Amino acid sequence: MVPPDLRYTKDHEWVRLDGDEATIGITAYAADQLGDIVFVELPDAGRTVEQFAAFGVVESVKAVSDLFAPVSGEVVEANGTLSAQPELVNQEPFGSGWMIRLRVSDTAQLDDLLDAAAYDALVAAG
């Protein structure tokens, strides 16, 4: 179902950890629920984000939705391509539709998140 090597929040964000750098996005389920994504607002590099706090906004044609950080850290990079191509989030939510990269302050925070099986179960339960 969802990529097995990632971790997930109950709000449908995913995180991929590479050393102390985390890449974050939203799941295909979230993107599908939103419909056509037309706008993404992301923090600048250097901003600090807190685990489970809002770090940005994703907008579909009809709705505005907050993005919640799976882990705390400092923003290294935001995906600038989403400015001109927000539809990448719908097309490749786990790939080119990634949203931010963080330098993670505490990798143990991943233990607070759902693994792939738990996330799949959450989605299946509706």
Add this chain to the structure above:
Amino acid sequence: MTESDTGELHETPLADVHRALGARIVEFAGWLMPVQYRGIIEEHRAVRERAGLFDLSHMGELFVEGPQAANGLAAALVSDPRTLAVGRAHYSMICATDGGVIDDLIVYRLAEERFLVVANAGNSQAVSDALAERLAGSRAVLDDRALATALVAVQGPASAGILGPLTDVDLGRLRYYAIAEGAVAGIPALVARTGYTGEDGFEVFVEWDQARPIWDALAAAGETAGLMPVGLGARDTLRLEAGMPLYGNELDRTTNPYEAGLGRVVKLDKGVEFVGRAALEKAARDGVGRRLVGLVVRGRGIARHGYPVWAGDRRTGAVTSGAPSPTLGSPIAMAYVAPRDAEPGTILDVEIRDGRVPAEVVALPFYRRPA
């Protein structure tokens, strides 16, 4: 009548079709309706480029007939249906005594003494009640057939080519804002060249239990032309581009037609007393305190319903409707602003979350279909 006392949700006869097509279903005005099938942007583009198929059976259809039908409607509405030729239609509104809009409507003249008034789903009952009250004591008879009449629309440049072969109505002679009685796929129907998208298109009224055969016939006929089912989500972005008001956003009981730029719909000089006349005359004479404008967002962000609008440091109004525009490529909006800020070309700011994003006042509509 249109709404049950228990607040139950209505379904149109096409509910199973929408579900089978994988539509996302939402509650709208007491009805379960498809908001999208494949996606709002794809459906929006289908209508602009080819054609879209809409289930609008939730709308209210109120028939008014009898020797005083025309006079009765002239007294009940702000427009003058007496001036409509048989087979013609016009946009109208029904207002309260204080000039506030109860609903916006299309009025069709089917015969000398027979009219069809089409109301928004959410106001169908209110319009029915108001018309019943206003026509009481006259020889005009109101027949509320909202739950007996289904409505399927085909909208887009390919519409006439799709509907033409299915109907005995001569579409080549059916002008914009005209209506004819005939058959579609052998089913008795009223065919109107009206719509809410800014494209050429047709609204087909049939008996409630004929909705499915009509939908199926149109869907089949439109396949090679690329006809696509279109939901309420794209219906909203299409009408916004076309500069058309949505009751509940641009129009409500607290707005009068002049504020909304719809003064031309009010026939103050029609020579007959009508509900709201005194208040509307006053508004026409004294001017209005706010004006509806179009806005094209020139910065990064989407203006949405309720967002404040600023003229420099002065709060000037609020957005009534806003969305991305697939056709224009920039977000667009309608907003009420102070009359001094309503001149096209004026740069205002829309408050979007913590920031303010520039937006340019433009004349409506944002989009006009190619000639």
